[in-house]
Amino acid sequence: MAEQAEFSLIDKYFAELTQQRADIALGIGDDCALIKPQPATCLATSVDTLVSGVHFFPDVSPFRLGRKALAVNLSDLAAMGAQPAFFTLALSLPKIDEAWLAEFAAGLADLALEQKVQLVGGDTTRGPLSITIQASGYVSEASAFRRAAAQVGDLILVSGTLGDAGAGLAIRQQTLDTSLISEADQAYLLDRLERPQPRNALALALRGSVHAAIDISDGLLADLRHILTASHLGAELDLAALPLSSALKQLSDDMTLSLALTAGDDYELCLTMSETAFSDLPADIAQQLTPIGRICQTPGIHFLGKQLPVNLNREGYDHFQV
Amino acid sequence: MAEQAEFSLIDKYFAELTQQRADIALGIGDDCALIKPQPATCLATSVDTLVSGVHFFPDVSPFRLGRKALAVNLSDLAAMGAQPAFFTLALSLPKIDEAWLAEFAAGLADLALEQKVQLVGGDTTRGPLSITIQASGYVSEASAFRRAAAQVGDLILVSGTLGDAGAGLAIRQQTLDTSLISEADQAYLLDRLERPQPRNALALALRGSVHAAIDISDGLLADLRHILTASHLGAELDLAALPLSSALKQLSDDMTLSLALTAGDDYELCLTMSETAFSDLPADIAQQLTPIGRICQTPGIHFLGKQLPVNLNREGYDHFQV
Numbered sequence: 001m002a003e004q005a006e007f008s009l010i011d012k013y014f015a016e017l018t019q020q021r022a023d024i025a026l027g028i029g030d031d032c033a034l035i036k037p038q039p040a041t042c043l044a045t046s047v048d049t050l051v052s053g054v055h056f057f058p059d060v061s062p063f064r065l066g067r068k069a070l071a072v073n074l075s076d077l078a079a080m081g082a083q084p085a086f087f088t089l090a091l092s093l094p095k096i097d098e099a100w101l102a103e104f105a106a107g108l109a110d111l112a113l114e115q116k117v118q119l120v121g122g123d124t125t126r127g128p129l130s131i132t133i134q135a136s137g138y139v140s141e142a143s144a145f146r147r148a149a150a151q152v153g154d155l156i157l158v159s160g161t162l163g164d165a166g167a168g169l170a171i172r173q174q175t176l177d178t179s180l181i182s183e184a185d186q187a188y189l190l191d192r193l194e195r196p197q198p199r200n201a202l203a204l205a206l207r208g209s210v211h212a213a214i215d216i217s218d219g220l221l222a223d224l225r226h227i228l229t230a231s232h233l234g235a236e237l238d239l240a241a242l243p244l245s246s247a248l249k250q251l252s253d254d255m256t257l258s259l260a261l262t263a264g265d266d267y268e269l270c271l272t273m274s275e276t277a278f279s280d281l282p283a284d285i286a287q288q289l290t291p292i293g294r295i296c297q298t299p300g301i302h303f304l305g306k307q308l309p310v311n312l313n314r315e316g317y318d319h320f321q322v
Numbered sequence: 323m324a325e326q327a328e329f330s331l332i333d334k335y336f337a338e339l340t341q342q343r344a345d346i347a348l349g350i351g352d353d354c355a356l357i358k359p360q361p362a363t364c365l366a367t368s369v370d371t372l373v374s375g376v377h378f379f380p381d382v383s384p385f386r387l388g389r390k391a392l393a394v395n396l397s398d399l400a401a402m403g404a405q406p407a408f409f410t411l412a413l414s415l416p417k418i419d420e421a422w423l424a425e426f427a428a429g430l431a432d433l434a435l436e437q438k439v440q441l442v443g444g445d446t447t448r449g450p451l452s453i454t455i456q457a458s459g460y461v462s463e464a465s466a467f468r469r470a471a472a473q474v475g476d477l478i479l480v481s482g483t484l485g486d487a488g489a490g491l492a493i494r495q496q497t498l499d500t501s502l503i504s505e506a507d508q509a510y511l512l513d514r515l516e517r518p519q520p521r522n523a524l525a526l527a528l529r530g531s532v533h534a535a536i537d538i539s540d541g542l543l544a545d546l547r548h549i550l551t552a553s554h555l556g557a558e559l560d561l562a563a564l565p566l567s568s569a570l571k572q573l574s575d576d577m578t579l580s581l582a583l584t585a586g587d588d589y590e591l592c593l594t595m596s597e598t599a600f601s602d603l604p605a606d607i608a609q610q611l612t613p614i615g616r617i618c619q620t621p622g623i624h625f626l627g628k629q630l631p632v633n634l635n636r637e638g639y640d641h642f643q644v
Contacts, residue, residue, distance in 0.1 A: 025364055025463050029552070031401035031536060032366035032459075034466055037359045042347055044354035045442070047410045047456065051449030079353035088369045090412070090454045120367070127373030128450040132412045134369065139356070147352050214353060230351070 013101060014089065017109035018119045024086060033120035035086060038138045045136040046076035052129035057172060062100045064194040065131070066107030071198045072217065073135035074115055075267040078203035079215040081145040082137035086120045087112075092127035115200060145203070145213035145271065150231035154211055154272035154295040159199050159288055161245040162220055163256065166263020168193030176251075185247035192245075196267040203269065205285045209278070213271035219262040221301060224270055228299070237293040240305030254309040261312065335423060336411065339431035340441045346408060355442035357408060360460045367458040368398035374451035379494060384422045386516040387453070388429030393520045394539065395457035396437055397589040400525035401537040403467040404459035406439045414449035437522060467525070467535035467593065472553035476533055476594035476617040481521050481610055483567040484542055485578065488585020490515030498573075507569035514567075518589040525591065527607045531600070535593035541584040543623060546592055550621070559615040562627030576631040583634065 015028040026034035037043050050069050052058050070087065077084050089108070093101075112119065117135065168189040170176035178186055203213070212231060214223045220242075228235055242260045249256055272295055278286065296302070337350040348356035359365050372391050374380050392409065399406050411430070415423075434441065439457065490511040492498035500508055525535070534553060536545045542564075550557055564582045571578055594617055600608065618624070 026466070026468070030469050031398040031467075032368040032404060034364040034366055034402075034461070034463060036364055036463065039361065042356040042358055043365065044356055045410065046354040047412050047443055047445050047454075049412045049414060049445050049447045049449070049454070051414055051447050054447060054449050076353040080356070082354060088367065088456060090369050090371045090456075092371060092373055092452060121369055123369050123371050123454075125371045125373050125376060127371070127376050127452060130414060130449060130452060132369075132371070132445075132454040134410060134412075134456050137354075141347050141356060141358065144348070144356055145353075146348070 014105050014108070014119055014122065017105055018112040019116045021085065021116070021118045024118050024120055027118065027120045028122065035120065040140070041138040042141050042144065043136055044077055044080045044082035044139050044144065045134060046073055047132060047134040048072050048076070049130060049132040058129065060194060062103035063107035066104040067111045068194060068196060069131045069133050070108055070111045070135070071196045072267060073133045074111070074117070074198040074200055075196070075215040075217070077135055077137040078198050078200045078269060079145060079213050080139060081143055081203050081207050081210065081213065082139035083204060084115050084117045084135060084137040084200055086118045087133055087135040088120060089122040090132040091122065091124045092130040093124065094127070094129060143207045145210045147212055147214055147227050147230035150212035150227050150233055150272045150295045151274070152233060152295055152297050153274065155275055155278050155291045156224070156235055156237070156270065156272055156293040156295060157278065157289040157291050158216070158220070158243060158268050158270050159202055160266070160268040161243045161248065162216070162266055162268065163248050163259030163263050164189050164192035164245050165196065165265035166259040167248055167251065169263070169265065181247065181250050185250060188245070188247045193265055196265065198267060199269045202285070202288055206271070209273050209281060211272045211274070213269055216264070216266045216268045216270050218264045220270060221261050224301065227270070227272065228301070234296045234298045234300045234302065235293050236296050236302045236304055238305040239303055239308070241290065241292045243290040257306065258309040258312060336427050336430070336441055336444060339427055340434040341438045343407065343438070343440045346440050346442055349440065349442045350444065357442065362462070363460040364463050364466065365458055366399055366402045366404035366461050366466065367456060368395055369454060369456040370394050370398070371452060371454040380451070382516060384425035385429035388426040389433045390516060390518060391453045391455050392430055392433045392457070393518045394589060395455045396433070396439070396520040396522055397518070397537040397539070399457055399459040400520050400522045400591060401467060401535050402461055403465055403525050403529050403532060403535065404461035405526060406437050406457060406459040406522055408440045408442045409455055409457040410442060411444040412454040413444065413446045414452040415446065416449070416451060465529045467532045469534055469536055469549050469552035472534035472549050472555055472594045472617045473596070474555060474617055474619050475596065477597055477600050477613045478546070478557055478559070478592065478594055478615040478617060479600065479611040479613050480538070480542070480565060480590050480592050481524055482588070482590040483565045483570065484538070484588055484590065485570050485581030485585050486511050486514035486567050487518065487587035488581040489570055489573065491585070491587065503569065503572050507572060510567070510569045515587055518587065520589060521591045524607070524610050528593070531595050531603060533594045535591055538586070538588045538590045538592050540586045542592060543583050546623065549592070549594065550623070556618045556620045556622045556624065557615050558618050558624045558626055560627040561625055561630070563612065563614045565612040579628065580631040580634060
């Protein structure tokens with residue numbers, strides 16, 4: 001019982017860190033939170049767990065970990081076109097380390113305040129370090145982006161640049177020769193791994209234009225394939241068109257392309273819309289997106305523009321038509 | 323990537339086990355679930371984590387574990403007076419054991435179908451065995467049971483019997499002399515630990531009558547104290563009135579009382595209402611509740627009826643007025 005009391009102190013620790021919203025009738029401190037959802041919208045909700053040693057290095061900055069744990073969930077709301085509103089936190093900790101907790105909470109609050117989302121409940125337990133966040137937001141049923149909604153002829157677009165987080169991971173794992181990469185570029189790539197920026201503002205600006213969308217957590221090919229499978233369609237992908245950062249381009253061409261296609265953790269958006277919808281976008285929105293291909297009738301991913309990296313062919317991608 | 327594909331198969335495993343509800347616009351399989359909340363109600367939501375070795379024995383029946391993981395969350399909805407509707411499951415598994423998963427899923431589905439709740443999303447990750455469920459339901463803001471709403475003169479009532487799960491735990495931990503307890507009674511006490519029945523139907527029948535409520539997860543004294551603290555009031559508790567099962571009463575008087583007051587995991591409801599409201603309840607509802615005391619102005623818990631067990635005085639309860 002003493003332990004439970006100690007652990008519930010942590011709830012109090014987090015309770016006042018985030019936005020206080022008008023749609024939250026009752027936040028932390030009772031058996032349930034009470035939310036008054038916006039009328040005539042759907043509630044969009046998504047849950048993700050980050051486990052120490054699996055999804056993050058045990059020695060990662062707790063500030064960055066707190067921020068990222070929320071970011072990956074807000075990214076799912078972005079992929080649905082939903083306006084973020086509130087979240088819960090289930091935190092398992094092997095012991096109570098107040099300095100670590102203060103930093104973790106500050107990182108969480110950093111993004112929560114930026115995105116105006118409120119922590120409404122949580123559970124803190126003793127156990128191996130693990131973070132489960134469930135984020136919820138609002139979107140009308142008609143304007144939600146669904147994986148199954150791609151249409152033949154749609155442009156395939158991605159936000160930001162691809163593969164950076166994968167390069168950051170390789171730097172962290174010391175599996176990358178960094179002798180030719182400047183320190184600033186290494187720091188940039190690590191930032192992309194440890195401090196992903198969910199694309200919620202962009203997603204809201206794209207409501208009404210997007211057909212299908214997903215966020216890139218497992219790598220472009222894997223995530224695009226989810227859209228294609230759900231929509232029962234295929235894609236032509238222009239390998240020469242993939243948006244790459246100048247930092248990533250310091251790696252070999254094969255490595256760069258391989259990371260851009262298959263590395264996870266970028267949390268950029270991959271979405272489809274008609275060519276007309278894209279050309280009607282305001283310039284400041286359109287310039288945040290790069291067309292990388294087109295939805296087609298023939299199932300599978302059909303590569304154009306460049307040879308597929310050799311290692312991809314070996315890793316089971318050789319059934320794709322190049 | 324192969325592993326992620328394997329783990330996402332588990333989502334499919336769970337996807338069709340539960341109720342399909344009209345208020346779920348989109349369930350498992352996209353970036354978010356989409357829910358159309360009932361109009362003019364609040365959404366009540368609660369999250370709880372069960373960690374192997376902390377909250378359950380690693381060798382517990384996976385069927386019972388799946389059922390209990392959902393039960394403890396539905397119990398929070400009962401404590402709020404909310405009608406259960408949907409839930410998410412974040413499951414960390416050290417490895418994929420299909421027989422274990424089938425049993426776990428069946429246990430989860432058993433209660434989900436009974437309570438008409440739908441699994442709308444989840445995340446399966448590799449990691450130490452841990453289960454986080456977030457359950458949501460509906461209740462109007464006016465009829466929600468809140469911890470802070472107790473009033474002076476209210477009866478304090480509990481559902482079911484107290485202390486049984488604690489005795490079940492002691493049997494499991496082999497810290498109890500079971501020579502005088504029949505096998506049937508031992509099985510009953512273990513059932514109360516491993517197969518708690520959330521009191522959702524009772525809670526809905528009590529809407530409009532209850533002032534404050536909580537579910538008993540940490541023990542009567544600890545949980546009642548949450549109501550008293552939130553309401554800035556005290557309680558007179560009649561130790562002779564605590565509802566005890568015939569199985570539990572086979573233990574010594576001190577042990578019985580100690581478990582009834584401080585053992586957790588019963589998942590019964592503790593609630594307060596006016597004497598008038600209680601006498602106006604239909605007989606079949608009233609008989610599911612036992613009056614055990616009364617809310618008073620003076621802070622603290624004031625014991626009547628019996629001597630407090632010696633071990634409780636030693637464990638820091640001696641600041642209470644007996």
